[in-house]
Amino acid sequence: MNGEMGQDILKVLYTEEEIAARVRELGAEMAPKFQDKRPIFISVLRGAFIFMADIVRACQVPCDVEFIAVSSYGDATASSGVVKITHDIQQDISGRHLVVVEDILDSGNTLSFLQQYFLTKGAASVTICTLLDKPERRKKAIHADYVGFAVPDEFVVGYGLDYAQKYRNLPYIGILKPEVYSN
Numbered sequence: 007m008n009g010e011m012g013q014d015i016l017k018v019l020y021t022e023e024e025i026a027a028r029v030r031e032l033g034a035e036m037a038p039k040f041q042d043k044r045p046i047f048i049s050v051l052r053g054a055f056i057f058m059a060d061i062v063r064a065c066q067v068p069c070d071v072e073f074i075a076v077s078s079y080g081d082a083t084a085s086s087g088v089v090k091i092t093h094d095i096q097q098d099i100s101g102r103h104l105v106v107v108e109d110i111l112d113s114g115n116t117l118s119f120l121q122q123y124f125l126t127k128g129a130a131s132v133t134i135c136t137l138l139d140k141p142e143r144r145k146k147a148i149h150a151d152y153v154g155f156a157v158p159d160e161f162v163v164g165y166g167l168d169y170a171q172k173y174r175n176l177p178y179i180g181i182l183k184p185e186v187y188s189n
């Protein structure tokens with residue numbers, strides 16, 4: 007919690023070491039399932055970019071990587087419910103097994119939209135791997151196949167997660183002090 011960004015953090019939820027250990031576990035758990043499937047890992051930008059880099063190295067199977075960017079939040083801390091694709095994947099996914107890599111599952115709007123989108127494009131399967139889950143906030147029925155950690159209903163930042171594009175490069179995950187976003 008040192009440094010200029012660290013001063014805005016109320017509490018560290020998961021340290022760099024705890025995240026690394028959990029991501030290694032998730033990757034090892036996923037590997038046998040995808041061994042012969044040549045999955046496409048699809049990272050939801052921008053929040054999942056750091057998790058993506060770690061999970062593909064923790065899951066040692068031949069795979070492709072893709073990136074999709076969606077917007078629904080702007081700089082606010084609550085979802086608008088409307089999901090728009092601002093950058094699409096670059097390859098044909100029909101008949102392919104996908105692993106959607108997300109930073110946090112909150113209302114479920116983003117992932118339920120993406121799951122439907124990929125199934126409509128002919129994916130053979132869509133597996134959801136989210137680093138964080140805020141189950142209390144769910145509005146859409148969506149099941150994450152792999153979850154790093156469940157978190158309380160607080161605004162969290164770090165390890166890819168932002169507030170107004172800041173804090174993504176904090177190596178840990180922490181609760182942002184409410185006064186940072188309420189004024």
Ligand code: XMP
Binds near residue numbers: 078085109113
């Ligand atoms: P939904 O509501 O669609 O939300 O499940 C998914 C997206 O919402 C963002 N989100 C957060 N971002 N700290 C963040 O930095 C949070 O506590 C938080 N809660 C939701 C996030 O971008 C995610 O992709």
Ligand code: MG
Binds near residue numbers: 052053079167168
């Ligand atoms: Mg975000």
